[in-house]
Amino acid sequence: MIKLLIAEDEALERKALRFLLEKYFSQIIEVVGEVNNGRDAVDTSLLLKPQIILMDIHMPIMEGLEACSIIKENHSQTEFIILTAFNYFDYAKKAIHIGVSDYLLKPFSNDEFVNSINKVIIKINTKNLIENKNNQLKETYKKISPYVEKQMVENIAYGVTLTEDQFNAYRNIFEIDSSKFCCLVFNLNEKKLFDENSIVLIKNRLNILFPSIIGGLCLNDIILFVFDESVGSKILSREFKNLLNDLRLEFKSNYDITVSIGISAVNDGLNQLYLAYKEAKRCSDNGSKLQTNISTVGNVNEVNNILSGKVIKEDLNGAIIELDTILSNLLIIDGGSNLVVLKKMLLHIIDSVVEDINKFTGKDFKDFSKDKILEELINLKKISELKNCVSLVLKDLITYISSYKRSKNIDVVEKVKEYIENNYMNDVSLDNLAHYISMSSFYLSRIFSKVEGTNIKEYIIKIRMEKAKSMLIEGKKSVKQISLEVGYLDQNYFSKAFKKYTNISPKEYCNL
Numbered sequence: 001m002i003k004l005l006i007a008e009d010e011a012l013e014r015k016a017l018r019f020l021l022e023k024y025f026s027q028i029i030e031v032v033g034e035v036n037n038g039r040d041a042v043d044t045s046l047l048l049k050p051q052i053i054l055m056d057i058h059m060p061i062m063e064g065l066e067a068c069s070i071i072k073e074n075h076s077q078t079e080f081i082i083l084t085a086f087n088y089f090d091y092a093k094k095a096i097h098i099g100v101s102d103y104l105l106k107p108f109s110n111d112e113f114v115n116s117i118n119k120v121i122i123k124i125n126t127k128n129l130i131e132n133k134n135n136q137l138k139e140t141y142k143k144i145s146p147y148v149e150k151q152m153v154e155n156i157a158y159g160v161t162l163t164e165d166q167f168n169a170y171r172n173i174f175e176i177d178s179s180k181f182c183c184l185v186f187n188l189n190e191k192k193l194f195d196e197n198s199i200v201l202i203k204n205r206l207n208i209l210f211p212s213i214i215g216g217l218c219l220n221d222i223i224l225f226v227f228d229e230s231v232g233s234k235i236l237s238r239e240f241k242n243l244l245n246d247l248r249l250e251f252k253s254n255y256d257i258t259v260s261i262g263i264s265a266v267n268d269g270l271n272q273l274y275l276a277y278k279e280a281k282r283c284s285d286n287g288s289k290l291q292t293n294i295s296t297v298g299n300v301n302e303v304n305n306i307l308s309g310k311v312i313k314e315d316l317n318g319a320i321i322e323l324d325t326i327l328s329n330l331l332i333i334d335g336g337s338n339l340v341v342l343k344k345m346l347l348h349i350i351d352s353v354v355e356d357i358n359k360f361t362g363k364d365f366k367d368f369s370k371d372k373i374l375e376e377l378i379n380l381k382k383i384s385e386l387k388n389c390v391s392l393v394l395k396d397l398i399t400y401i402s403s404y405k406r407s408k409n410i411d412v413v414e415k416v417k418e419y420i421e422n423n424y425m426n427d428v429s430l431d432n433l434a435h436y437i438s439m440s441s442f443y444l445s446r447i448f449s450k451v452e453g454t455n456i457k458e459y460i461i462k463i464r465m466e467k468a469k470s471m472l473i474e475g476k477k478s479v480k481q482i483s484l485e486v487g488y489l490d491q492n493y494f495s496k497a498f499k500k501y502t503n504i505s506p507k508e509y510c511n512l
Contacts, residue, residue: 001030002124005050007041007067008034008083009059017054024114028121038062045071045078052120057084068098077127079120146216148173153216153223156273167270176212178227182235183264183276186222187284192257194222201250205243209234221284223277232266232378235340236347260284263340266378283340307349308356311394314402319394323349327387339386343377346390353397359440412437412444413451417459424463425487430456464488465501472510479506 004021008014014034021029032048035041039061045053053071057064068080080098085106101123102116152170155162162170170176186202188194199222203213206226215224234240244261251257262284264276307326310319326349350373376389416433433456434441449455454462464486471482483494498506 002028002052002121003032003048003050004029004052004054005032005041005045005048006034006054007036007038007059007064008054008056009036010056011036013056013083020110020113021117024110025117025121029117036060038064038067041067042070046074049075050078051124052079052081052117054081054083057082065098068100072098079124081116081120145173149214150216150218152214153225154218156225156277157218157221157223159274162270162273164270167273170214174212174214176214176227178212178229178231180229180231180266180268181225181227181273181276182231182266183262183273183280184224184226185262185277185280185284186224187260187262187281188220188257192255193220198222198251202247205247209237209240209243221281223280225273225276233375235263235266236343236377238348238351241344241348265340305352305356307394308353311353311397312357312401314398316395316398319398320391323387323390323394327390339381339383342383342386343380346386347373347377349390350393353394357397357401412439413448416444416448416456420460420463424460424467425485428460428487461497461501465498468494468498468506469502469509472506475510482506 006014006017008017014036018031018034021031029052032050033044035044037060041053041055041059041064042062053068055064055068059067064082064084068082071078072080076099079101081102081104082100083104083106101120104112104116108116148170152162154160184206186194186198194217196217199215199217202222202224203215206213206224210226210228210231212227213224214227215222217223228234248259248261251259262280262282264279264283267273267276307319307322310316310322373389373393377386380386380389415437419433419436420428430441430445434444437444445456448459452459468482468486471477471485472479477485479495480491483489483491486494488494488497495506498509502509504512
């Protein structure tokens with residue numbers, strides 16, 4: 001059965017649509033739900049994943065075409081039939097851009113409705129046939145791919161030159177779209193042997209980051225080529241570093257095998273395959289040094305904390321001095337011989353600083369993107385260029401932090417004051433307010449006091465007491481009622497707080 005969702009704000013229209021569907025398509029289509037606004041259409045479709053959605057353009061909360069666009073981003077195979085009483089050209093253009101299957105202008109006849117549904121059903125069935133055929137081909141590829149994969153890896157390792165046609169044939173078989181790649185060589189430090197299970201284990205782990213991997217066992221090395229347009233940034237990521245460390249630990253704990261891993265630089269094109277392999281092989285042969293370098297990142301963490309402190313305090317000169325210290329230590333250890341490792345370490349430093357900024361502000365530092373930094377690091381070839389790149393990043397971070405503090409403080413304080421004004425009669429605390437604006441309670445307390453000249457607790461008392469004073473002057477309510485309305489459950493406690501604030505009791509204040 002094909003699943004269908006009705007999204008229409010008029011109840012009679014929904015009833016009519018369901019009637020037509022049950023009359024003409026009861027054996028083919030199952031109506032899985034009805035919704036009366038765009039927001040519910042998005043939520044329900046994400047949950048139930050209907051193949052067809054009948055979507056009215058004009059609906060409350062969210063317009064139909066906006067809902068279509070969001071659903072299409074998450075489920076590209078969903079087919080839409082737009083329902084509208086208005087023949088607007090602009091709507092039609094937007095619908096085409098989104099990928100709407102058909103467009104029914106109200107009032108439509110039964111024949112028009114049936115033709116529209118049939119058209120979409122044919123489209124779905126055609127897609128299913130193509131998908132089934134592709135799945136059959138994939139199964140065939142899956143059976144022959146290990147042999148083809150092994151042949152390709154052996155040809156590269158033995159220096160056999162591949163033609164452009166051969167290389168493209170391999171890429172088609174393994175559905176590789178990207179031409180960018182790097183080579184990984186897994187090497188044993190003792191007289192033991194890898195087996196096919198080892199290849200499967202490593203591939204399964206790396207598939208988390210790299211869906212396109214070609215690899216095999218050759219000369220007792222596991223040789224892998226990972227293809228991805230973002231391979232440069234991925235091999236510098238913390239997630240990749242953790243994956244490699246986990247693999248080493250797994251081989252050591254489960255098989256008592258010490259594995260060295262060599263990684264080539266990012267390459268592009270057929271002519272670089274053999275060179276990438278040789279580079280990765282050379283690194284894996286020096287695996288003990290590589291492992292020492294990677295593990296050394298953890299020893300730099302104490303200095304990183306100092307660096308983060310300088311950045312958060314907007315101390316650029318101090319941050320540059322700390323960066324020089326970190327780089328000097330890294331170069332003593334690594335000697336600058338492996339830029340891939342050095343780039344990993346520098347990226348780790350940036351990650352650590354951004355993490356500390358997150359902790360300081362109490363929220364994710366999402367406005368700061370690492371994409372540009374990654375692109376620059378990938379292309380740099382000299383140590384001096386790497387140092388300048390990270391120095392500029394620190395400068396940008398400090399500039400951003402400074403701007404962030406200035407722009408957010410006043411806005412945050414005003415938002416807090418508005419919340420207190422609307423909720424002073426309830427249980428309002430520093431923790432409540434910090435959660436409400438997604439900021440750490442420490443930082444909120446600090447900026448509120450800085451802007452207002454008083455702490456949050458005193459400000460809440462002030463608002464409550466001023467409200468109480470106004471009500472006492474009006475004389476329409478008892479002291480007990482007023483105490484409850486300004487957030488005090490205990491009248492005696494309210495009276496003490498009021499007297500502390502005004503120097504006189506509530507009853508005395510009424511007699512003024």
